[in-house]
Amino acid sequence: MFRYQILVEYIGTSFVGWQVQKKGISIQKIIQSVLSRLLKQKILLYGSGRTDAGVHALEQSAHFDLKEKIQNIEKFVKSLNYFLNPKKISIINIKKRNINFHARFSAKERSYIYLIQNRISPSIINKNKEWHIRKKLDLDLIKKGSKKLIGTHDFSTYRASNCNANSPIRTLNKVLVKKSKNQIKFNFKSRSFLKNQVRSMVGCLKLLGEKKWTLKKFEKVMKSKNRKNCAPPAPAHGLYLEKVTY
Numbered sequence: 230m231f232r233y234q235i236l237v238e239y240i241g242t243s244f245v246g247w248q249v250q251k252k253g254i255s256i257q258k259i260i261q262s263v264l265s266r267l268l269k270q271k272i273l274l275y276g277s278g279r280t281d282a283g284v285h286a287l288e289q290s291a292h293f294d295l296k297e298k299i300q301n302i303e304k305f306v307k308s309l310n311y312f313l314n315p316k317k318i319s320i321i322n323i324k325k326r327n328i329n330f331h332a333r334f335s336a337k338e339r340s341y342i343y344l345i346q347n348r349i350s351p352s353i354i355n356k357n358k359e360w361h362i363r364k365k366l367d368l369d370l371i372k373k374g375s376k377k378l379i380g381t382h383d384f385s386t387y388r389a390s391n392c393n394a395n396s397p398i399r400t401l402n403k404v405l406v407k408k409s410k411n412q413i414k415f416n417f418k419s420r421s422f423l424k425n426q427v428r429s430m431v432g433c434l435k436l437l438g439e440k441k442w443t444l445k446k447f448e449k450v451m452k453s454k455n456r457k458n459c460a461p462p463a464p465a466h467g468l469y470l471e472k473v474t475y
Contacts, residue, residue, distance in 0.1 A: 231298050234324045234332065235260075235274070237289040240317040242357045242466065247280045247289065256280075256318060257291070263312045267305070270296065277332045277473040278339065278421070283465030285358065287342070288321060290473040292332040299323070332473070338402065340471040341417045343431045343463060348411040359412065360431075360467035366438030368408050374437045374447045375404040375415070378430060385454035387429035394423050397454070416471070431463035 237260065245253030249261075257274050264272040277290040299305050302323050309320045329335075344359035346352050351361040378401050385397040403418040415434075417427050433450060436442045442450070442460075450458045 230328060231295045232292055232326045232328050232330055233295065233299065234290060234292050234326045234330065236321040236323075237286060237291065238319045238321055239286050239289065240358075241280060241282065241284045241286070243317070244282060246282045246284070247276055247278075247286075253282075256286075256289075259316060259318065260291075260309075260313065260320075263309060264293065267308055268295065275332050277336050278470075279424075280468075280470050281425075281465050283357075284468045284470070285466075286470040288472045289470055290332050290336070290475075292326065292330060299325075330475075335475050336420070336473050338418055338420055338474040339422065340474070341422070341427045342469040342471045343415040343417070343427060344467050344469070345413040345415075345431075345435070345463075346411060347408075347413055357466045360464050362435065364439050366413065366435070367440060368406065368413065368438070370440070370444065371413070371434050371438040372406050373444055374434050375406050377444075377448055377451060378404050382451070383454050384423055384426055386451055386456060386459050387426045387433075388423040388456060389425035389429075390456060392424035394421075397423060399423060399426070425462050428462035428465065428468060429459050431467075432460040435463065436460045 239256050245255050247256050249255050249258045257276060261272050261274045272293050274291045274293050280286060306320050306323055346359045346361045347366050349363055381400040383397050384399050388397050399419055401419050405416040407414050415431060433447060437447045
């Protein structure tokens with residue numbers, strides 16, 4: 230048995246998310262189908278984690294097992310992309326891995342990016358690829374709020390009601406906030422995230438940046454561990470899975 234890691238880039242706009250679901254088309258389902266057809270055997274793909282409907286990936290990681298070795302990986306990647314690129318999915322690379330490697334359980338850190346376009350007019354170029362906010366945001370306040378999120382905390386406030394994680398305790402290793410022209414870029418790094426955690430944190434930071442919340446209110450909401458106190462989550466289309474580190 231041979232195990233391969235696959236690195237995937239995709240625009241999530243027209244999909245129900247990464248994971249196979251009863252209704253709708255998922256990224257996982259499409260890639261599995263193409264892999265199975267080309268390799269002439271049923272392939273099951275195991276992802277590093279889910280991304281919700283509308284969420285994008287710069288480098289999603291997954292693995293699959295094969296009975297026989299892939300003889301020419303470069304040629305195989307080209308064949309995959311011939312079928313996948315029209316669906317806005319691209320295979321960046323395929324790597325042979327040890328049989329003990331697991332795309333989800335071997336991961337040491339996951340990195341997510343969130344993009345906000347902060348100007349009067351929405352971007353036509355980046356439509357469905359960032360959150361357009363007209364009201365000017367206070368970047369210094371947002372940075373102060375983001376620092377409060379770093380470390381080990383009970384993130385229940387930012388956890389979706391249907392999240393299946395055993396514990397709301399997570400360690401956020403890093404939060405970076407940068408602005409270039411009118412685009413604000415958030416970068417969140419942790420070993421793992423709760424469902425809707427990043428979008429919920431960005432939603433709260435947005436209210437802080439609009440000065441609808443004070444820094445004291447932001448902290449109070451975070452420490453309340455109550456989902457009802459959370460701001461509406463930021464839209465899915467501004468979120469990107471940037472990288473999974475092993």
